[in-house]
Amino acid sequence: MDRYLYDGTSEGLLSAVAHILAGERDVERVTLGERENTLFEEGVYLATNTAAAEEFFSRLQMQASEAVYTFYYFTMAEKDGMETSMLRYLALAMQHGSKVNGYLTNPSVKEIVTVSRKAGRELHRMKGLLRFEKLQDGAYLARMEPDNNIIHPLALHFSKRLRAEDWFIYDVRRRIAARWHRGSLTLGSIEQFTAPALSEEEKAVQALWKTFFGTIAIPERRNPRLQKSSMPMKYWKYLTEKQG
């Protein structure tokens, strides 16, 4: 087994994969991992080559567009230690094209597709569960703590939906925020966050929503287990209807 190392960035991963695949080696006999810079670390370090990463990415887009999505969602999961599986998955993608995601009986494909599907599912879920609150200056703010780093595609979703408003989405865990202001979207990190004051009418609208949430359930069909399995409690923290 030959071991290769890279710097831990998505770009570095792609350029390392490009390098290994160009060597026409049997990927089943190669492992890839993030460099930790310890004294006894073994393996060949592959420095990030931006041009090679970009070239590989555009080839992937041509030959296996589905795999590009899978890779994109996989990076949102921020999972360490799966680089070898990704290497083997991408090798298969170059060989078989987009239908590679159907090769679920292959352990590497199964692993990558599962992780990426989970991130995709949380993104879809958050499109529904995100809650905006109206601030004093008329802009809207939503806070969240998702497992996956989904803020970018999530913000893109709302930039198509709530175009006329100004809003922020803040990922509390990762301290990053998306801002939609006068029709343009920016992403950035936030060092210190202080919750701004809410607008006057906000409390009244929240009371209306809580009332609706309470009365729309049929008492004879009460089923808290079903509710929790569809809407896990980890998301309740920022749900307006689940506050006080």
Next chain:
Amino acid sequence: METLAKLQVLSGAARYDASCASSGCRREGNPYSTGNTSQSGICHSWSDDGRCISLLKILLSNDCIYDCAYCVNRSSNPVERASFEAREVVDLTMEFYRRNYIEGLFLSSAVMKSPDQTMERMISVVETLRTEERFRGYIHLKIIPGCGPELVRKAGLHADRISVNIELPSHESLKRLAPQKEKFSILEPMSLIGKEITESLVERRSRGKAPKFAPAGQSTQMIVGASPESDFQILRLSEGLYRKMNLKRVYYSAFVPVNHDNRLPVLAAPPLLREHRLYQADWLLRFYGFTAAEILSDDMPNLDESFDPKTAWALRHPEFYPVEINRADYATLLRVPGIGVTSARRIIAARRFSVITPEGLRKIGVVMKRAKYFITCSGRPFEKTERSPLLLRNRLLLGDGGDVVPSAPPKQLVLPGLLA
């Protein structure tokens, strides 16, 4: 009355409508509008009964001139009455939508002065939303039976989905429990909607800018357990609605007794398991290539409460099994208990790469605890037991059979109105 108090009355009165889908059409927003719709639909919350909330589901009014036996809003019921102003509904929808509480509006209503007058008021709410507020989110509009065809056409031009409730599974029950609603006043708008949807699709093929008519299709709902129809009658009705009227969905709503009326059955609890089995059978009709006559018959008119309908079919047809995973076509795979649409597709996709092993089947996501009795993998069976249906039945029931109910409670259906 304050908006909050009205909302309480008019969402409480709307909750017995089962549909909350926001799927089936994709519409982009534009810089001057609010909202868009997503093809797959988006659920925004789940209420305490575990049902998803994706639309602001309310009645425009619960002040009804009709007196249907099963309905909480019937005129003889001493409940608090309320009606929204159009502006109130518009503001609620927009405020909720901007905070991402909802995907859009589902507006229904009791019949106020007349079907036409009610439908006109409902349409004017939706018109305000679409034109003044430039709202491009999802709208589901209920059609009031008996309103004029022009109003139905207008509704379909503004709403994504429209629905007429069939209410009860037979003409006789409708006559008995909802004497003011006529069968033709329900079926006529349904077939008109079906025709308009088809025509709009045809026209849009030749002229891309032709207006869309109810792009997310038509649905309906019926109450299950308030009248004596068998599951077979219900499924045949649904089958006809899907085939002839081209409906997107038929919803089944377990009867919740909200009134005392000697025309209604006395139930200890709403028939939720029956409703669940009907939905499973409905899925078999729509996605699994089953016909109603395969699922049930005159000799066996009701769904087995202990087994899901596909497992029940499998137990009656031992000659169909075992199915060879590595050779069977899609339609055959779909007949295996434990293999759904997703895993059948995945099996077909994975077979292109290599022969599927038992380990591979698990990776694909097949529910092995049910499937193992009905399949072979490269000629090898999973279970060595002989396949006597009775033995299988017991193993599925007692073992880790999955979606089976160990001991079916005896059906209690008392229909005093019928026996009197």
